[in-house]
Amino acid sequence: MSRRPLVPLLALAALLALPPAVRGISCYSCSDLNSQSEHQSLVGSAPKLPCSTFDKTNSSYKIDPCVGDFTASCIAVEYQDGRMIRGCHDVIRDNCTSGESFTKCICTGDYCNSAGLSTPALLLLLPAALLAALHTRQ
Numbered sequence: 001m002s003r004r005p006l007v008p009l010l011a012l013a014a015l016l017a018l019p020p021a022v023r024g025i026s027c028y029s030c031s032d033l034n035s036q037s038e039h040q041s042l043v044g045s046a047p048k049l050p051c052s053t054f055d056k057t058n059s060s061y062k063i064d065p066c067v068g069d070f071t072a073s074c075i076a077v078e079y080q081d082g083r084m085i086r087g088c089h090d091v092i093r094d095n096c097t098s099g100e101s102f103t104k105c106i107c108t109g110d111y112c113n114s115a116g117l118s119t120p121a122l123l124l125l126l127p128a129a130l131l132a133a134l135h136t137r138q
Contacts, residue, residue: 024071025088026064026110030054032083042077043070043087051084056114063088074113077104086113 029043030051049061065071066088075089079102089106096105107113 024065024067025074025108026062027066027074027086027088028054028056028061028076028111028113029063029087030061031085031087033085042075042085043089045087047085047087051086054084054086056111061086062111073106073108074111075104075106076113077102 029047030049031043031047032051054061066074070088070090072092073089073094074086076084076086078084081101091106092108093106094108096103098104105113
């Protein structure tokens, strides 16, 4: 069986997984941090609303689209003491890292920095990867 029919499907999945190029990404924005310098180093500017009352159905928590240098991804940082910050970020990457006192997740899908990190674009790649794996076994 030819592998050629699989190539357009994989190309389409890869294109769908790319972050929007025409405009900035859209993210949730909130912060429980007190220091202005902490805000600027993570999300570029201080969010106006606290994460302690975060409600993703409230449009006041949304930045659409992100602007300036922080337009590549969304970020959510949760500290061990329960404080949190969400906002726009400047790194194109999908991953989570943990430090001594925090967990930081960066994602490239619109509004992907809600309470549970989910990346719809990566979910689109999963069926394509499974299909490719099954096809190469035959």
